[in-house]
Amino acid sequence: MDKNGEITGKIIKTKGERAIVEILKKDGREATGETLDVSCPLKTSPGWLVRIKWQKTSKTTDNLLLLLPPVAAVIAGAIFGYHMALRMKMPTDRGILFGALLWGVFGLSYSYKYWRDTYGRGLQPTVVDILKK
Numbered sequence: 001m002d003k004n005g006e007i008t009g010k011i012i013k014t015k016g017e018r019a020i021v022e023i024l025k026k027d028g029r030e031a032t033g034e035t036l037d038v039s040c041p042l043k044t045s046p047g048w049l050v051r052i053k054w055q056k057t058s059k060t061t062d063n064l065l066l067l068l069p070p071v072a073a074v075i076a077g078a079i080f081g082y083h084m085a086l087r088m089k090m091p092t093d094r095g096i097l098f099g100a101l102l103w104g105v106f107g108l109s110y111s112y113k114y115w116r117d118t119y120g121r122g123l124q125p126t127v128v129d130i131l132k133k
Contacts, residue, residue: 007052008131009036011044019044019127021052037117038125049132054123062122065114070107077103 009021019040081099
C-alpha cells in the first residue's frame with residue numbers, strides 16, 4: 001500500500017456490489033498472496049486490474065451492519081427450526097435452539113468479516129477505478 005492509501009489489485013470474484021481482490025505488489029505485476037473483500041460499486045469482471053482506496057464509513061452504519069445480521073439470523077433460525085421440528089415431529093424447543101445456533105453462526109461469520117475489513121478503522125476498502133480490463 002502506498003502513502004495515499006491506494007492499493008492495486010486483480011478481481012478474483014464478484015458478487016453484487018462486493019468483490020474479492022488479490023492484492024498486487026507496488027509494481028502491479030506480482031501477487032502478494034493476500035486477498036481483500038472490497039466494496040465494488042463499479043461494474044467489474046474477474047481478471048480486471050483495479051485501484052482500491054480506503055473510504056470512511058459512518059459509525060451508525062458500522063454498528064448496524066455489525067449487530068443486525070447476527071440478531072436477524074438467530075430470529076430467522078429460530079423460526080426455521082420451529083417449523084422443521086414440527087415437520088419432523090420432534091420437540092420444538094430443540095428445533096428452535098438448533099436453528100437459532102446454526103443460523104446465528106452464519107450471522108456472526110458475516111459480522112466478523114465486516115468487522116475485520118472495516119470496523120476497527122472506520123474505513124472500507126472500495127474499488128474506485130478500473131486500470132485494465
